[in-house]
Amino acid sequence: KQEVTQIPAALSVPEGENLVLNCSFTDSAIYNLQWFRQDPGKGLTSLLLIQSSQREQTSGRLNASLDKSSGRSTLYIAASQPGDSATYLCAVEGGQGGSEKLVFGKGMKLTVNP
């Protein structure tokens, strides 16, 4: 059974710092990995999707990398801003048996202080 872990559960930083959020998964036979953002009381917004054949994806100040063999992904946020405060979730699709559903981590709550 695929398991996704995000550590730490929460992070508080001053504005302007470059951040690295970590995600690990137990079954490396994935189709893809996604990073989502969730604001309080709202649904999830997809930030980046990395296919299993890719190593990284970039969007603005965000860069996500994928190391399938080690079961790890990182989300890099450059020059953090208070507006980046949210919960960030990592999710993978696939694994042994070819599961077609997204398996989410518990998320990491980020607070960027002005």
Added chain:
Amino acid sequence: EAGVVQSPRYKIIEKKQPVAFWCNPISGHNTLYWYLQNLGQGPELLIRYENEEAVDDSQLPKDRFSAERLKGVDSTLKIQPAELGDSAVYLCASSRDRTDTQYFGPGTRLTVL
């Protein structure tokens, strides 16, 4: 483009009562998902529809939960009877097809007293 619409946004009921949630996906999206999100956890898939066909409902507790997607557009998720442990946020998402990015609605927060 309008996003995924869910209603109600909040619902408080007493245990053993029935409850229903409604979802209107983004126009043209054939795939629709219902997720359950408990506090401090990531979403867990309950059911996935391809048009009007439920293709993955393995995680749906069928003794009390039911779902339908008539005409392959709107969907409803029902719980009857509700239990205390059903208190959670119920999220709906849609995508053009199974391989495309999922777009999430704001969710319905259910509190069972």
